[in-house]
Amino acid sequence: MHLKYLEMFCDAVEWRSISRAAEAQGVTQSAVSQAIQQLEKRLDLQLIDRSTRPFELTAAGRVYFEGCRTLLNSYREIEDQVKGLVHRVSGRVRIAAIYSVSLIQINETIARFRSEYPDVDVVIDFDHPAAVYQRVEEERDDIGLVSFPKSKGVFECHHWQDQPMVLVVGPQHPWYQRSQLQPAEVNGVRFVGLSPNLLIRKTIDKWFREVGISVETVHEFDNIECVKRDVESGTLAALLPEPTVRDECERGRLRSLELVGTNWSRPLGIIHRKGRELSAATRKLMDVLLDECRDDLSGRSSSTAAAGRSTES
Numbered sequence: 001m002h003l004k005y006l007e008m009f010c011d012a013v014e015w016r017s018i019s020r021a022a023e024a025q026g027v028t029q030s031a032v033s034q035a036i037q038q039l040e041k042r043l044d045l046q047l048i049d050r051s052t053r054p055f056e057l058t059a060a061g062r063v064y065f066e067g068c069r070t071l072l073n074s075y076r077e078i079e080d081q082v083k084g085l086v087h088r089v090s091g092r093v094r095i096a097a098i099y100s101v102s103l104i105q106i107n108e109t110i111a112r113f114r115s116e117y118p119d120v121d122v123v124i125d126f127d128h129p130a131a132v133y134q135r136v137e138e139e140r141d142d143i144g145l146v147s148f149p150k151s152k153g154v155f156e157c158h159h160w161q162d163q164p165m166v167l168v169v170g171p172q173h174p175w176y177q178r179s180q181l182q183p184a185e186v187n188g189v190r191f192v193g194l195s196p197n198l199l200i201r202k203t204i205d206k207w208f209r210e211v212g213i214s215v216e217t218v219h220e221f222d223n224i225e226c227v228k229r230d231v232e233s234g235t236l237a238a239l240l241p242e243p244t245v246r247d248e249c250e251r252g253r254l255r256s257l258e259l260v261g262t263n264w265s266r267p268l269g270i271i272h273r274k275g276r277e278l279s280a281a282t283r284k285l286m287d288v289l290l291d292e293c294r295d296d297l298s299g300r301s302s303s304t305a306a307a308g309r310s311t312e313s
Contacts (some may be wrong), residue, residue, distance in 0.1 A: 003075065005035040006068045009047070012036065013065050014140045015125070016054040024123050038066075069139075080280045090119035093280040096132040097124060097145035100224040100244050101268070106145070115167045115289050120281040129199070136271055142282045148199045148266070149269025156274040160289060163241035165204075165264040166256035168233045173255075180258040183211045191215035192230045192238040195222040200266060204239055207264050228254065 004025075011021035012032055022029045038083065040047050047061035076091050097106065110122050127135065129146055136144040137154055149157040169175045193215075194201040208215065218236055221227050224244050231238050232253050248254040253294060270286055272278060278286075 003072070005039055006072060008032045009039055010065060010068050010072060013048075013057060013061075047307040053069050071138075076279060077277070088119060089117045089280050089284055091118050091279050092121040092123065093143070093279070093282045093285050094141040095122065095124040095143055095145065095285075096135045096141040097126050098132055098147060099126050100130050100147070100241065101126070101145050102140050105243060108127055109289060109292055113285055114294075116288075117281065117284060119287070122285065128296065133271070137271060139273060139276065142272060142278065143286065144271045145268065146271055147266050147268050148169070148203065149267065149271055154274050155271045158270045158286065158290065160268045160270050162265040163243050163267060165207075165239055165259075165262075166230055166236050166242045166245070168228070168240050168245050168254050168256050170234060170236075170254060171252070173235050173237065175257060176255045178255075178257055180260050183213055183259050183262060186237070186259070188247070190236050191217045192227050192228060192236045193217040193220045194224070195220050198222065203266075211262070239264075 008021055008025055008027070008031070011024050012018050013026075016023055018029050018032050019160065022032045025032065036047065043060070043064070045060045045064075046058050047056055047064055049061075051055045066272065076124075080091060110124065114120065114122060123140070125135075132141075132144040132146055133155070135141045145160070149155075149159075167175075167181060175181065194204070196202070207213075215237075219230055221230070224240060227238050228245060228248060230236060232248065242256060245254050245256055249256050270289060
């Protein structure tokens with residue numbers, strides 16, 4: 001049976017979606033459905049239960065999926081070894097990322113990576129933090145991009161970047177024309193917060209307690225995009241990672257303010273299963289991510305130093 005059919009089947013199972021599998025494979029939904037039907041016809045067994053939404057695997061389907069995934073991983077490893085003999089990098093890299101990783105930044109990085117390694121197919125999907133860890137643990141994705149990463153248990157972590165935290169307000173807020181605040185000024189402000197169960201929210205609460213800040217949390221959301229839209233449309237404030245609001249600030253939809261005397265930042269990391277042999281394509285992509293972060297930090301440090309010299313003169 002053609003390996004492409006197995007890839008379509010595995011993609012559909014991993015995303016629990018025929019449409020997502022079709023998008024990843026660059027084919028129609030009908031093609032994916034027909035591929036799965038061909039596999040079922042060959043086996044004379046039902047692999048998926050189509051009576052539920054999303055569909056569920058049958059007992060035979062679960063066994064078949066695990067075997068196909070192992071087979072495909074082995075096949076890709078062999079391809080890596082052979083192509084490595086002529087220094088070619090190819091294959092597929094699956095990334096699971098938390099929603100608040102800057103979509104613009106990561107898409108630009110992937111576009112540059114694809115231009116350098118055109119034989120590599122990069123697929124990125126966004127999910128909640130716990131789901132990212134689960135997907136990487138179950139090897140549905142090769143690497144995960146997470147905040148406040150943990151390098152323990154089955155996970156190995158590589159520090160990626162530190163994102164400075166800034167206070168954010170919208171055009172209607174009285175602080176919109178300002179560039180910095182003293183922490184004491186934030187005390188009692190009407191605030192948009194992230195959900196209390198998120199680690200970033202727990203860390204923000206801890207930072208506020210340390211400097212004696214108490215805010216009036218009016219709304220809470222489980223993702224940064226909703227927080228930004230709420231701040232943008234009203235007179236509330238929020239504390240968010242600077243890269244996640246950079247585009248809105250450049251467009252004038254938001255304003256970021258430095259909190260003087262604080263050094264708050266959100267660490268981001270790249271995780272993968274401990275002991276898993278990463279493909280050449282995955283290792284190359286990780287190198288690109290880490291190198292671009294170092295370049296960005298170097299560029300910002302130079303800009304800050306130049307700004308300091310200009311102020312001194």
